Structures are given as structure tokens and as C-alpha cells.
Amino acid sequence: MAGSGVFAEITDGDVFKYYADGEWKKSASGKSVSIINPTTRKVQYKVQACTQEEVNKVMEIAKVAQKAWAKTPLWKRAELLHKAAAILKEHKAPIGDCLVKEIAKPAKDSVTEVVRSGDLVSYCAEEGVRLLGQGSFLVSDSFPGNERTKYCLASKIPLGIVLAIPPFNYPVNLAVSKIGPALIAGNSLVLKPPTQGAVSCLHMVHCFHLAGFPKGLISCITGKGSEIGDFLTMHPGVNCISFTGGDTGVAISKKAGMIPLQMELGGKDACIVLEDADLDLVASNIIKGGFSYSGQRCTAVKVVLVMESVADALVEKVKAKVAKLKVGPPEDNSDITPVVSESSANFIEGLVNDAKQKGATFCQEYKRDGNLIWPLLLDNVRPDMRIAWEEPFGPVLPVIRIGSVEEGIHHCNASNFGLQGCVFTKDINKALLISDAMETGTVQINSAPARGPDHFPFQGLKDSGIGSQGITNSINMMTKVKSTVINLPTPSYTMG
Ligand SMILES: NC(=O)C1=CN([C@@H]2O[C@H](COP(=O)(O)OP(=O)(O)OC[C@H]3O[C@@H](n4cnc5c(N)ncnc54)[C@H](OP(=O)(O)O)[C@@H]3O)[C@@H](O)[C@H]2O)C=CC1
Numbered sequence: 001m002a003g004s005g006v007f008a009e010i011t012d013g014d015v016f017k018y019y020a021d022g023e024w025k026k027s028a029s030g031k032s033v034s035i036i037n038p039t040t041r042k043v044q045y046k047v048q049a050c051t052q053e054e055v056n057k058v059m060e061i062a063k064v065a066q067k068a069w070a071k072t073p074l075w076k077r078a079e080l081l082h083k084a085a086a087i088l089k090e091h092k093a094p095i096g097d098c099l100v101k102e103i104a105k106p107a108k109d110s111v112t113e114v115v116r117s118g119d120l121v122s123y124c125a126e127e128g129v130r131l132l133g134q135g136s137f138l139v140s141d142s143f144p145g146n147e148r149t150k151y152c153l154a155s156k157i158p159l160g161i162v163l164a165i166p167p168f169n170y171p172v173n174l175a176v177s178k179i180g181p182a183l184i185a186g187n188s189l190v191l192k193p194p195t196q197g198a199v200s201c202l203h204m205v206h207c208f209h210l211a212g213f214p215k216g217l218i219s220c221i222t223g224k225g226s227e228i229g230d231f232l233t234m235h236p237g238v239n240c241i242s243f244t245g246g247d248t249g250v251a252i253s254k255k256a257g258m259i260p261l262q263m264e265l266g267g268k269d270a271c272i273v274l275e276d277a278d279l280d281l282v283a284s285n286i287i288k289g290g291f292s293y294s295g296q297r298c299t300a301v302k303v304v305l306v307m308e309s310v311a312d313a314l315v316e317k318v319k320a321k322v323a324k325l326k327v328g329p330p331e332d333n334s335d336i337t338p339v340v341s342e343s344s345a346n347f348i349e350g351l352v353n354d355a356k357q358k359g360a361t362f363c364q365e366y367k368r369d370g371n372l373i374w375p376l377l378l379d380n381v382r383p384d385m386r387i388a389w390e391e392p393f394g395p396v397l398p399v400i401r402i403g404s405v406e407e408g409i410h411h412c413n414a415s416n417f418g419l420q421g422c423v424f425t426k427d428i429n430k431a432l433l434i435s436d437a438m439e440t441g442t443v444q445i446n447s448a449p450a451r452g453p454d455h456f457p458f459q460g461l462k463d464s465g466i467g468s469q470g471i472t473n474s475i476n477m478m479t480k481v482k483s484t485v486i487n488l489p490t491p492s493y494t495m496g
């Protein structure tokens with residue numbers, strides 16, 4: 001049960017505490033924010049609504065803690081991260097249970113998210129030791145007009161305080177994908193978890209607490225993003241923001257100061273299917289890519305662009321697989337579970353109604369019960385329908401029939417998003433040309449889009465983001481380069 005056993009100290013009655021200065025605390029606001037279970041649509045948990053003064057205090061402490069942490073040997077930082085990773089994995093069951101209740105992620109996938117997060121933290125420790133253990137040494141005589149009189153020693157140093165804001169769909173994993181790189185690089189970390197997912201995050205933070213990280217190095221401020229978000233993102237103490245989420249990220253990037261930003265935002269990942277594709281492979285990938293976690297993944301397949309000549313055959317195969325998807329509560333490990341909120345379900349329904357009005361072919365009957373929406377494949381979608389462009393973040397997948405590959409690429413590139421895309425063909429040369437032509441951060445050849453493995457570079461073009469994630473890139477992003485130049489009175493050349 002949430003908040004019991006080793007996690008008992010993180011609750012106060014029925015409200016979970018926030019984490020600051022190495023302690024679990026009640027907010028002076030006396031207010032709480034409710035977390036609604038998407039399945040029961042009843043209040044499941046409550047978290048503290050932190051105040052601006054509490055944010056100020058956390059920033060002050062984080063600044064001091066960071067200075068001491070930056071002086072902690074790299075191998076010791078790595079050791080603590082390994083310890084936290086092990087504790088996190090040890091508690092995969094209770095944390096997984098929170099994910100089931102807060103975000104209706106299927107039970108098995110919830111546990112997988114926690115294990116994947118532990119692995120990610122360990123990988124950060126290992127990668128950080130290698131990456132940050134090296135700097136560069138430059139000599140001046142390679143630049144015209146210079147003798148060998150200057151030696152430059154460049155190394156990577158921390159940024160200071162990293163503010164991490166993950167979204168609801170992978171609250172634990174997308175939190176640690178920011179926490180791990182930030183800490184190994186010598187930064188302190190302030191986490192603002194998503195409201196749906198906050199309790200899972202608080203449990204995860206407690207695993208770092210149990211590992212014995214110094215006081216104040218990690219903090220977790222809870223509250224509604226719409227209330228506390230601007231104060232956090234515009235706080236002068238913040239030296240870097242790593243955000244994953246929707247359009248909110250665009251607004252944050254306009255408001256944030258002159259600090260490094262890592263933004264992973266929405267997507268409309270296209271799946272381009274050529275005439276020679278293995279249609280069974282495509283169909284399984286469309287099911288996995290379009291419908292896992294009910295389509296609530298930034299990397300979900302969000303539009304299928306299939307050559308007209310194979311469209312009927314593909315749609316039949318996908319329909320047959322959709323019919324086999326288990327729909328129901330996350331506790332039963334259903335394939336399709338309730339979407340995160342009623343407003344999300346209403347938004348999805350709006351896209352479905354628009355497509356219906358404009359003449360899309362419904363491959364299944366549209367069905368909804370509360371936040372639970374049955375999987376729906378919409379065929380013969382045209383560009384004038386909203387579903388052709390907008391991300392439903394739900395189990396509804398549009399199919400657009402195309403007359404040429406160019407038409408598919410054109411649709412993909414006309415999107416304001418550019419996260420990932422995929423292409424299915426047996427012709428690798430064609431696949432590479434299409435990959436080059438697609439304006440997305442990643443193109444998968446013969447598989448559905450995916451972020452993992454978590455050390456791969458992961459980035460969005462256009463409105464899908466700023467910068468690149470993946471463990472290595474995140475560690476680099478959360479550092480800056482410092483140079484020390486040794487100036488010699490006379491040129492010095494080594495003879496060998
Ligand atoms: N590219 C990627 O890697 C990914 C992108 N996404 C995208 O995220 C969206 C769904 O996730 P969702 O959680 O709904 O996204 P949101 O953008 O609504 O929320 C993301 C986070 O931002 C917080 N937030 C809200 N308002 C503010 C604010 N003014 N200032 C600072 N933080 C704020 C939220 O807190 P609170 O919950 O309290 O409102 C939450 O923690 C989809 O568009 C999806 O494509 C999702 C996952 C991965």
C-alpha cells in the first residue's frame with residue numbers, strides 16, 4: 001500500500017508530504033491537491049500544495065547543497081546513484097501500484113517502468129564516471145598565427161540547480177531521466193512532479209533519501225503546475241530546466257531566463273508504409289506503437305500513412321488485432337485502460353466526432369465509459385480532419401491512404417511536430433532516403449517509434465522540443481565547459 005512500510009514517513013494522515021532539506025514536510029499552505037484515480041474517477045491520494053516561500057527556501061538550500069556536492073568525488077556520486085537505483089528496484093511493487101492508481105498504467109508496465117528507471121539511474125552513474133572523468137587538452141599552434149605557447153585544459157562542470165518537470169505518462173521514468181544525469185554531473189535537483197503521478201514520484205524520491213544523498217540536494221515540490229509552475233520556472237535560482245510534457249513547454253521556453261533548456265514536447269509520429277512492407281510486421285507495430293498505454297506515449301504512432309495499393313490488406317490485419325485487445329482496468333493488465341482524465345477523454349471524443357462529421361470510416365464502433373475509451377482505428381482520414389494533425393494522446397489511430405511516398409513525407413513534414421517517425425519497407429536504400437527526408441528527431445526503420453533504450457539520443461524537431469535527451473546527451477546538457485589556459489613564456493614543442 002502507498003505510504004506504508006519504509007514509506008510511512010512520507011505521509012501525514014491522508015496527505016502526502018513534500019520533500020525539502022532532507023525531510024518530509026507539511027506545507028504551510030494547509031492546502032492539498034487531489035489526485036483522481038482515472039479508473040474509479042474518485043480521489044485516490046492528496047499531496048501538499050506548496051507555497052512560493054517554500055520554493056524560495058528549497059532553492060536557497062539547493063544552492064548550498066550543490067556547492068558541497070560538486071566537491072564530492074565523482075566515484076562517490078556514482079556509488080550513491082547505484083545505491084538509489086537498487087533501492088528503487090527493490091520497491092518496484094509499491095511504486096508500481098501507485099502508478100496503477102494514479103495514471104491507470106497496466107500493472108505489469110507500471111512495474112517495468114520502475115525497473116527501467118533503476119537501470120537508467122545505474123547507467124547514468126556508469127556513463128557519468130566515463131564521460132565526466134575526461135576533459136580535453138588543446139594546444140594553440142593548430143590555429144593560424146599561433147606558436148605552441150598556450151595549453152588549454154577544458155572540463156565539464158555542473159550548472160547549479162536543475163529544475164525537473166516530467167509529465168504524467170512516465171512520471172517516475174521521465175523524472176529519473178532528469179535526476180540521474182543532473183546528480184552525476186554535480187548539480188542539485190528540484191523536482192516538480194506531475195499532479196497525476198506525484199505520489200509515485202514521492203515514493204521514488206524517498207528511495208534517493210534512503211540511499212543517503214546529502215540534505216537539500218534533492219527536493220520535491222508538489223502542487224498544481226498551473227499554480228506553482230510559473231514561479232518555479234521563472235525562479236532566479238534555477239540554472240537549467242529539463243521539461244517533458246505538452247504545449248506548456250512552449251510557454252515555459254518563452255518565459256524562462258537565459259538558462260539551458262531541455263524540452264521534450266508533443267509528437268504526431270507518422271508511420272509510412274510502402275508497398276513492399278511486411279504487413280504482418282507493420283500491423284503488430286501499429287498495435288504496439290499506437291495502442292500501448294492507450295496511446296498515451298509521446299512516441300505513439302499517431303498517424304498511419306499507407307500506400308493505397310496495400311491499405312485494404314493492412315487495415316484488415318490491424319482490425320483483427322484491435323479486436324483482440326483487452327479493454328478494462330489497469331489492475332487486470334488490460335491492454336487498453338482508462339485515459340488519464342475526464343478532460344483528456346472529452347478531448348479525444350472531440351477529435352472522434354470531428355472525424356465522423358467529416359466522413360472518416362470507423363473500423364470499430366466508438367465506445368466510451370467514463371475515462372475508458374475502446375481502441376478505434378479510423379480509416380480514410382483526410383487532411384481536413386483534426387485527427388490528421390492533432391495528437392489524441394488516446395487509443396484512436398487515423399489511417400491516411402497515400403498515392404505516393406512523397407505524399408506521405410509531405411504530410412509528415414507539414415506537421416508542426418517532429419518527434420519521431422517510422423517507415424516500413426524491405427528496401428533499405430529507399431528507407432534511408434525517406435529517413436533523411438522526414439523532418440523528425442528520429443526515424444525508426446521497420447519498427448514503431450520508441451524512446452528506449454534510454455541511452456539513445458532522443459530529440460524532437462520543431463514544436464517537439466529543444467535539445468536532445470538520452471543519458472549521454474542529458475549529462476552533457478547539464479554541464480558547461482570550463483577552460484583553464486596555461487600561457488608559456490616561450491613556445492614548447494615535444495620532440496617525440
Ligand atoms: N516528447 C516527449 O518526450 C514527451 C512528450 N509528452 C507530451 O506531454 C503531453 C502529455 O503530458 P501532460 O503531463 O499532460 O503534459 P503537461 O504539459 O500538461 O504537463 C507536464 C508537466 O508540466 C507541469 N505544468 C503544468 N503547467 C505548468 C506551468 N505553467 N509551469 C511549469 N510546469 C507546469 C505539469 O504539472 P501538473 O500535472 O501539476 O499540471 C506536469 O508536471 C503530451 O502532449 C505528450 O505528447 C509526454 C511524454 C513524453
Ligand SMILES: O=C(O)[C@H](O)COP(=O)(O)O
Nearest residue numbers: 170297298299450451452
Ligand atoms: O513519454 C513518453 O511517451 C516516452 O518518452 C516514450 O517512451 P517509450 O517510447 O519508451 O514508451
